[in-house]
Amino acid sequence: DAGVIQSPRHEVTEMGQEVTLRCKPISGHNSLFWYRQTMMRGLELLIYFNNNVPIDDSGMPEDRFSAKMPNASFSTLKIQPSEPRDSAVYFCASSQQGQPNNEQFFGPGTRLTVL
Amino acid sequence: TQLLEQSPQFLSIQEGENLTVYCNSSSVFSSLQWYRQEPGEGPVLLVTVVTGGEVKKLKRLTFQFGDARKDSSLHITAAQPGDTGLYLCAPNTGTASKLTFGTGTRLQVTL
Numbered sequence: 001d002a003g004v005i006q007s008p009r010h011e012v013t014e015m016g017q018e019v020t021l022r023c024k025p026i027s028g029h030n031s032l033f034w035y036r037q038t039m040m041r042g043l044e045l046l047i048y049f050n051n052n053v054p055i056d057d058s059g060m061p062e063d064r065f066s067a068k069m070p071n072a073s074f075s076t077l078k079i080q081p082s083e084p085r086d087s088a089v090y091f092c093a094s095s096q097q098g099q100p101n102n103e104q105f106f107g108p109g110t111r112l113t114v115l
Numbered sequence: 116t117q118l119l120e121q122s123p124q125f126l127s128i129q130e131g132e133n134l135t136v137y138c139n140s141s142s143v144f145s146s147l148q149w150y151r152q153e154p155g156e157g158p159v160l161l162v163t164v165v166t167g168g169e170v171k172k173l174k175r176l177t178f179q180f181g182d183a184r185k186d187s188s189l190h191i192t193a194a195q196p197g198d199t200g201l202y203l204c205a206p207n208t209g210t211a212s213k214l215t216f217g218t219g220t221r222l223q224v225t226l
Contacts, residue, residue, distance in 0.1 A: 004157075035216075042218035043158070043203065056213060091157050102207070103148075104214065106157025 002026070004107035006092050012113045018080040021110045024073055025094030033104060034067055034077050035091040043091070049075065050097065082114045121204060121217040129225055132194050136220040138204030139186045145207050147187050148214065149178055152201040158216075194224045 005024040013019055025032050033048040047057040052069045060067070064083070069075040079086055089111050093104040119140045128134055138147070146165045150158035162171050164180035164187060171178045175198075177190040191198055201221050205214040 043216040045213065045215070048213065093157070103160045103163075104158075106159070108155070109157055 004092055004094055004105055006090075006107035006110050008110060009108060010111045010113075012115065013082055014115050015083055016081045017114075018078065019082045019086075019112060019114075021077040021090050021092075021112070023075045023077070023092030023107060025075070025092070026105055027073065029094035029096045029105070030072070031095045031097050031102075032069060032075050033093040033095075034075070035093065035106075036088045037091060037109070038088045046077070079112075082112075084114045087112055087114050119204070119206065119215060119217045121202075121220050123220060124218070125221050125223075127223040127225070128194055130195055132224075133190070133192050134194060134222070135188055135190045136202055136222070137186065137188050138206075138217055140206065141185065142206070142208065143184050145184075147180060147184075147207065148205045149187070149189055150203045150205060150216075152203060152219075153199070158201075158203055191222075194222075196224045196226060198222060199224050 004026055007022045030051050034046040035043050036046055037043045044059055046059045047067045048055055049069045052072055065079055067077045089109045091106050091109045093106040095102050095104045122137050146163055148163045149161045151161055152158040162173055162178045164178055167182045167184045169180045175192045179188050201219045203219045204217045
């Protein structure tokens, strides 16, 4: 079975540009998470969805960040406008709530560089 | 806001050595997970501990949950280069689904 799929794997853009990161969760999973990882701050939860509904977006740093989950098989994280301090690796993860351990399965990440 | 601390931050050892890494907090957790992240990849779940005092073994890895469910340790016996990676603890505070990750211990095992 395919794991969590993220695209693109690498993104280099200039300050002020819009960036859209994409995620396809594991089929059948009903929870989806967006994380950001940097050396300074570690792995931070930005937002998570249950059954396509945003549950907790308290980790979203600013209004420049937005996330959507139009259906159970697709989610996007958008940054508009992007800034150099947004440079990080962005991970998407999914899980099946109610399964033992609520294990989260992570995608390979998108490495974003904002110049 | 809970304070979650992992130590040491960095550890470089030679193959065959033993090591222990720690995850500490002042908060009580309903459960705690350990993940390992290899370079260029996302974290992968190693184990979940639920009961205070619980010990779980995964081959050469031994995980322990503190009696008070505020801390945990991971002990690796006879480390191998394949153990290299970032070890993250992620306590669950009871909020369904949501995990908070520690900053991790970055382990390097050399030949």
